[in-house]
Amino acid sequence: MIDNNLNKETEELKDNMCPICRYLLDECQCRYGGSCHPNRSKAREVVLDHLYLLNDIQLKHVINLEKSWRTSYGDNERKQIIKKLGWENKI
Numbered sequence: 001m002i003d004n005n006l007n008k009e010t011e012e013l014k015d016n017m018c019p020i021c022r023y024l025l026d027e028c029q030c031r032y033g034g035s036c037h038p039n040r041s042k043a044r045e046v047v048l049d050h051l052y053l054l055n056d057i058q059l060k061h062v063i064n065l066e067k068s069w070r071t072s073y074g075d076n077e078r079k080q081i082i083k084k085l086g087w088e089n090k091i
């Protein structure tokens with residue numbers, strides 16, 4: 001019974017964690033970059049490849065992070081994809 005409660009609490013905690021930095025959503029570190037912060041590019045890549053695994057709150061959180069990151073591309077093929085989608089003025 002204690003184990004079950006512990007598992008439930010752990011699950012609840014996981015549901016309220018940023019899937020990329022693993023801090024609580026309120027304390028997410030992903031908006032901040034720079035060399036003094038750990039490189040989370042691999043975690044970010046894996047999470048973005050598996051958005052279907054996130055709950056609604058985490059999904060909204062990641063969408064807001066993406067808005068703040070405003071990712072742009074040096075690569076012309078990627079720039080063309082954004083252009084074809086008609087997103088160039090949105091990002």
Ligand SMILES: [Zn+2]
Pocket residue numbers: 018019020021022023028029030031
């Ligand atoms: Zn985070």
